[in-house]
Amino acid sequence: MAGRQEAVAVVAVAAGSSAPGGELDSVQTGIFERVSATYPNRPRRVALPAAILAALVLLVGAGVVGTEIFTVVRYVVSILALISVVLVWQVRQWWWAIGLIPIAILWNPIFPIEIADIQLFQGLHYTAALVFIAVGVGARVTDSTSRG
Secondary structure, eight states, X not given: OHHHHHHHHHHHHHHTOOOTTOHHHHXXXXXXXXXXXXXXXXXXXXXXHHHHHHHHHHHHHTTSTTSTTHHHHHHHHHXXXXXXXXXXXXXXXXXXXXXXXXXXXXXXXXXXXXXXXXXXXXXXXXXXHHHHHHHHHHOEEOOTTOOX
């Protein structure tokens, strides 16, 4: 216990504090002020994980159009589009939903929209992947509580 008190006293003297009992608080405050000055508020990309996952599923899904597993691709893409809509709505950047809602409708597995031309639908997969990446990178929020 005596070693800890000596360490606190040494740190307090190094920080320039001489008040008994308040040494640790002033040292902690000084450290947090220096850290926050070193790392200013950075933007958080709230939809990026969902967008990356959706883009990967869309790229795989372009190769399985017309097979039985394509239903799973439809479910995953539609759900991730709706999740991304909720995320961009929460950060008050609703304009990103303009590109995501049509994706949720086209890949809807419950009421599927059948596109007869397979090559067109495969092209739509690549376009939707680009929309997801644009939303994931573009939809960001900066707040004072994020540290990294």
